[in-house]
Amino acid sequence: MSRIYRKTYAEVNLTNIYKNYSYIQNAARNIKVIPVVKANAYGHGCIEVVDLLASIGVDQFAVSLLEEGLKLRSKFPDIEILIMGIVDDEGLIIASENDMTITISNFDQIEKLSNLSQILKIHLKIDTGMNRLGFKSDKEIKMAFKLLKSNKFVELDGIYTHFSTADVDKLYYDIQLNRFKYILDMLKYTFRMVHMSNSSSLIKYENDIDFTTHARLGISLYGLTLDSNVNFLKTTFKLKTSISQIRHLEPGDKVGYGATYVASQSEVIGILPIGYADGFIRRNKGGDVEINGRRYPIIGNICMDQMFIKIDESIRKTDEVTLFGGLITIDEVAKRLDTINYEIICQITSRVPRKYIK
C-alpha cells in the first residue's frame, strides 16, 4: 500500500484470528474448519488472513465471488478455494483454468457446464430451508446429481447446505439438518466433503453429528458471534484515529452541517479525521468513542471525511481514539445502528488502511 498520512486506521489482530481459529478447530475435533474469507475476510484483508492461516497449514478457504477466488489464487497457488456464490457463463471456464471449486446451485449452471474442456471441481448446493441458493426438491436434486455425474469434466467433490437460523432457532436448524441427512441418504454417494455449519452451528452443534467432514467458519474467526453464551472469542478488529484539531466553543456556537449541535456552555470539541466515506456512517451520531479508557460522545452530523466529539480539557491531540473494538464493542455499534456485527466490520471501506498486529 502507498504511504498513509492520515491517522485513521483499522487495527487487525492476526494473533487473535489465529487464536480464534485454533480454539474452534481444536473443539471441532474430526471436522476440518474452512475459514470463510469472502468480502476481503469480513473487512480484515483476505491476503493477510489467508497468508497467516496457510502458514500454519490451513489449505482450504471459502469465498463468495470468482473475483475473490482469483485474487487469492494469484498469491496462493496451492490452496483449495471454494466459491460459494453463483459462477456461470465464461466464469465456469475461468474457474476450471484456475483450479477453483465452484458451487452448483441451479440448472442454468449445469447446462453451461457442457462448455467445459477440462476438469472442474464442484460442490452441490442443497437448499434445506434458506430459500436462497441450491436445489430443493428430491426430484430436482436427483436430476442435478444425475446430470453432474454424467459430465466427464465435472469432479463431484462435495455437497453442502447452509443454515438460516443456527443462531436463533434450534427447531428450524433441526428441520434443515434432518432434510440434509435425508438427501445424503437418498443420493447414496460418498462425497469427499460434506459440510453445513457456519460459525453458530459449528460452535454449538457440530459435535452432535457424525456425517459431516467440514464446516465453514466466518464471523467467529473474526472474534464475533450472535450468541451471547459464547465467550472465548478474541477481538480482531479495532477502528482507530486521533484528534486532528481541538476547538473551544462559546455558548450558542453551532457545530457541523445542519448546525444540529449547539453549545450550551463553554465546551471543548475534537475533530476526528474519519467520516461516512470510511464507512463510519451518519447514524453513529449519538454514540460514543473511547479515549484513555473513557467514553466521549459523538456530536453534530458526521461528515464525509470528518466528525466531531465532545471532549474535556484532559484530552490531547496525540491521544488515541478508538471508535470501536475496545471499550465500545462492535456489538454495541451494531445495536446502535440496529444491525448485526457482520455489517459493522464489512462496511469499513478500503480507504481505511489496515494495520496488522502479529
Ligand SMILES: Cc1ncc(COP(=O)(O)O)c(C=O)c1O
Ligand atoms: C454459504 C455460507 N457459508 C458460510 C458462511 C459463514 O457464516 P458465518 O459468518 O455466520 O460463520 C456464510 C456467510 O454468510 C455463507 O454465506
